[in-house]
Amino acid sequence: MTSPALRFHFIGLVVADMPASLAFYRALGLDIPAGDDALPHVEVTLPGGPLLVLDTVGTVRSFDPEWTAPTGGHRAALAFMCADPAAVDKLYGELVAAGHTGHLPPWDAFWGQRYAVVHDPDGNGVDLMAPLPDAAQ
Numbered sequence: 001m002t003s004p005a006l007r008f009h010f011i012g013l014v015v016a017d018m019p020a021s022l023a024f025y026r027a028l029g030l031d032i033p034a035g036d037d038a039l040p041h042v043e044v045t046l047p048g049g050p051l052l053v054l055d056t057v058g059t060v061r062s063f064d065p066e067w068t069a070p071t072g073g074h075r076a077a078l079a080f081m082c083a084d085p086a087a088v089d090k091l092y093g094e095l096v097a098a099g100h101t102g103h104l105p106p107w108d109a110f111w112g113q114r115y116a117v118v119h120d121p122d123g124n125g126v127d128l129m130a131p132l133p134d135a136a137q
Contacts, residue, residue, distance in 0.1 A: 010043070010051035013076060013124060014060050014069070018042065020121040021054055027098050028080065028091070028126065052078070077117075077125035085114035088128045092116040108132055 015021040019037040036042045040059040044052045082088045089106045096102040106116040116128045
């Protein structure tokens with residue numbers, strides 16, 4: 001049973017290269033100060049209130065010395081709702097053109113969304129989506 005005082009607060013990612021990760025999330029549209037590139041821990045308020053927290057491998061190992069990176073695929077996925085289907089295509093194209101790894105190019109998903117997946121610099125899936133105009137709401 002969930003406590004009434006419990007509320008979702010953040011999504012945490014361990015990053016190998018903080019400047020590269022922050023550049024990716026800036027290209028995605030998040031407002032991250034340029035001075036944060038040199039920090040080992042960065043907190044970014046996401047639209048709607050929760051935080052995206054990025055920690056370097058060194059930071060995580062400072063309190064969890066046995067930490068190792070997952071293998072066999074990503075362990076986390078972040079999903080961002082875009083304004084419309086064209087915005088999914090545009091943002092995916094911009095991220096891939098900027099050198100980020102496209103995983104699944106935009107397609108019209110059977111569940112009624114324009115959908116795409118790009119990987120951040122650490123291989124985490126970042127889903128881009130928007131409702132299709134003819135999809136039942």
